[in-house]
Amino acid sequence: MSELAAHGVSVAYGRQRVLDQLSLHIGAGETVGLRGASGGGKSTLVRVLALVQAADAGHVSLDGVRITGARHHVPAAARTRIGVLFQSPRGATDPRLRLDDIVAEPLRATGYPDAAVRERVSELADLVGLTPDLLIRRPHAISDGQLQRACLARALAHRPGYLLCDEATAMLDASTQAHVARVLTDYQLESGAGILVVSHDQPLLTRWADRVIDLQPQTHEHRHAATSV
Amino acid sequence: MTTPRLSVDGLTVRFRLRTAVVHAVTDLSLTVQPGELLAVVGESGCGKSVLAHTLLGLLPRNATVSGRAVLDEDTSLLTGRLTGVRGRRVGLVPQSPATALNPVRTGRRLLEETLRAHGRPRTDADRVAADVGFDPIDLDRYPHELSGGMAQRLCTALALAPEPPLLIADEPTTGLDRPLVDHTLDLLRRRCDAGNTVILITHDLTAAQRVADRVAVMYASRIVEDQPTNALFATPAHPYTAGLLDALPDRGFRAVPGHPPMLTALPAGCAFAPRCTRANDACATMPNLSGPARCHHPLIEQEVAA
Ligand SMILES: Nc1ncnc2c1ncn2[C@@H]1O[C@H](COP(=O)(O)OP(=O)(O)OP(=O)(O)O)[C@@H](O)[C@H]1O
Ligand code: SF4
Ligand SMILES: [Mg+2]
Numbered sequence: 171m172s173e174l175a176a177h178g179v180s181v182a183y184g185r186q187r188v189l190d191q192l193s194l195h196i197g198a199g200e201t202v203g204l205r206g207a208s209g210g211g212k213s214t215l216v217r218v219l220a221l222v223q224a225a226d227a228g229h230v231s232l233d234g235v236r237i238t239g240a241r242h243h244v245p246a247a248a249r250t251r252i253g254v255l256f257q258s259p260r261g262a263t264d265p266r267l268r269l270d271d272i273v274a275e276p277l278r279a280t281g282y283p284d285a286a287v288r289e290r291v292s293e294l295a296d297l298v299g300l301t302p303d304l305l306i307r308r309p310h311a312i313s314d315g316q317l318q319r320a321c322l323a324r325a326l327a328h329r330p331g332y333l334l335c336d337e338a339t340a341m342l343d344a345s346t347q348a349h350v351a352r353v354l355t356d357y358q359l360e361s362g363a364g365i366l367v368v369s370h371d372q373p374l375l376t377r378w379a380d381r382v383i384d385l386q387p388q389t390h391e392h393r394h395a396a397t398s399v
Numbered sequence: 400m401t402t403p404r405l406s407v408d409g410l411t412v413r414f415r416l417r418t419a420v421v422h423a424v425t426d427l428s429l430t431v432q433p434g435e436l437l438a439v440v441g442e443s444g445c446g447k448s449v450l451a452h453t454l455l456g457l458l459p460r461n462a463t464v465s466g467r468a469v470l471d472e473d474t475s476l477l478t479g480r481l482t483g484v485r486g487r488r489v490g491l492v493p494q495s496p497a498t499a500l501n502p503v504r505t506g507r508r509l510l511e512e513t514l515r516a517h518g519r520p521r522t523d524a525d526r527v528a529a530d531v532g533f534d535p536i537d538l539d540r541y542p543h544e545l546s547g548g549m550a551q552r553l554c555t556a557l558a559l560a561p562e563p564p565l566l567i568a569d570e571p572t573t574g575l576d577r578p579l580v581d582h583t584l585d586l587l588r589r590r591c592d593a594g595n596t597v598i599l600i601t602h603d604l605t606a607a608q609r610v611a612d613r614v615a616v617m618y619a620s621r622i623v624e625d626q627p628t629n630a631l632f633a634t635p636a637h638p639y640t641a642g643l644l645d646a647l648p649d650r651g652f653r654a655v656p657g658h659p660p661m662l663t664a665l666p667a668g669c670a671f672a673p674r675c676t677r678a679n680d681a682c683a684t685m686p687n688l689s690g691p692a693r694c695h696h697p698l699i700e701q702e703v704a705a
Contacts, residue, residue, distance in 0.1 A: 315443030
């Protein structure tokens with residue numbers, strides 16, 4: 171079964187429950203929108219699906235295989251199947267690295283030869299609209315939206331089967347946003363990837379996602395309900 | 400005539416890098432009145448945040464600045480010492496809230512310190528937080544325990560605590576759900592209605608349309624259009640503005656074709672020319688911002704500037 175799925179996932183921080191027995195799936199070739207109140211657990215869910223945070227209960231499955239544990243305990247092959255764009259690009263990049271090295275991180279990690287890395291990096295940069303002058307700079311010398319696009323290039327570098335985008339276009343102007351949506355849709359058509367788009371932007375979700383899931387805010391009385399609309 | 404809250408004249412910012420010079424802001428002039436809410440929009444990387452940082456004296460050492468920026472007649476922002484000005488008279492909501500907050504202080508500590516530094520009682524903390532839609536219960540958390548949207552609102556509360564007459568808010572609504580976006584925008588609008596001034600840098604054109612009196616559009620380090628909000632949305636004058644509006648998901652959802660220009664190698668003429676369907680030989684020289692748009696062939700008749 172080609173899907174990335176959460177099964178009855180619960181996460182609490184201290185006494186606060188952010189996810190309560192939540193289930194959802196992202197099928198291959200499908201774009202799923204996810205929206206919900208600020209602070210409602212969307213980013214937590216993305217981290218759990220990306221296998222970087224363990225759930226307190228429930229589990230994640232990748233193409234039908236149950237994944238146990240998170241972080242270092244996840245098989246490398248599973249991790250490279252999933253690309254993630256975290257909400258804050260400044261928090262997700264090493265300030266000491268040049269942009270081209272940031273984009274190249276996943277390639278180097280999987281042992282790509284140097285010449286191929288350079289070629290792939292410039293191809294990816296071009297795709298997300300980063301001009302060559304930017305690639306030799308470090309994060310402090312570029313704009314937030316430029317860094318966000320570098321993170322997108324990095325997430326696409328190893329051609330993930332699933333791409334999780336946490337507010338991935340939230341820092342981009344309308345034109346760059348439309349460009350990124352197009353790039354991701356093209357990538358999906360060619361690769362069959364499943365994409366999760368976390369966003370508060372209803373017109374964007376309407377235009378981009380195949381279906382939209384609403385993450386209801388967590389209250390004491392109510393169970394998490396992931397309703398498709 | 401009233402004294403403008405802020406008047407910027409010929410502002411130019413360059414960054415020196417080892418092998419290149421970045422033209423981040425070029426010959427930028429604008430005036431904002433007390434009570435006015437100006438939105439600044441434009442392509443990612445066009446110079447919006449650098450403009451904000453310049454007005455707060457927050458540029459890194461490799462930057463050179465020329466031009467003038469005067470706050471309330473008597474304060475020269477670019478040459479004067481900013482002690483007592485930054486925070487108190489000009490506030491900033493930074494674009495990346497998560498990294499702007501001191502990680503070893505709780506929200507309450509941060510807010511109380513800011514209030515005290517500006518002569519307000521610490522006990523105002525709960526109210527200032529609640530005003531921006533930040534639940535005071537969450538003030539006792541550390542920055543890493545906040546979601547992106549919560550950190551965002553905490554930064555807005557910190558910038559508003561000194562009640563600065565000029566607030567520059569750099570993407571203050573990213574990561575917020577729609578009710579909170581509207582709450583934040585209405586708060587900014589109310590500040591202006593009470594005689595303060597807000598410069599709202601935003602990618603969210605719907606937000607600009609909702610609360611701004613005027614919208615300035617930047618492209619490749621320059622202002623290319625400056626119009627009252629309704630006029631800008633109804634009849635954009637600059638081809639880039641028209642392209643930007645057409646990219647909205649509830650309009651064409653089409654990106655402006657082509658790539659953004661390199662700010663290290665800008666042409667002498669109009670920087671939009673390689674992407675513009677109206678470009679001709681005249682565009683090889685830099686157009687002036689004489690009417691609403693900096694363009695040789697604007698989409699609407701240029702009126703003679705008042
Ligand atoms: N310290 C620096 N040194 C060199 N170049 C810089 C520096 N800071 C910013 N820049 C460049 O200046 C230009 C303007 O950056 P700025 O952050 O103002 O863009 P922005 O309009 O705010 O973009 P975004 O919408 O992506 O936030 C960008 O092209 C950026 O690469
Ligand atoms: S000046 Fe020429 S190239 Fe530039 S926007 Fe106007 S018509 Fe297009
Ligand atoms: Mg910016």
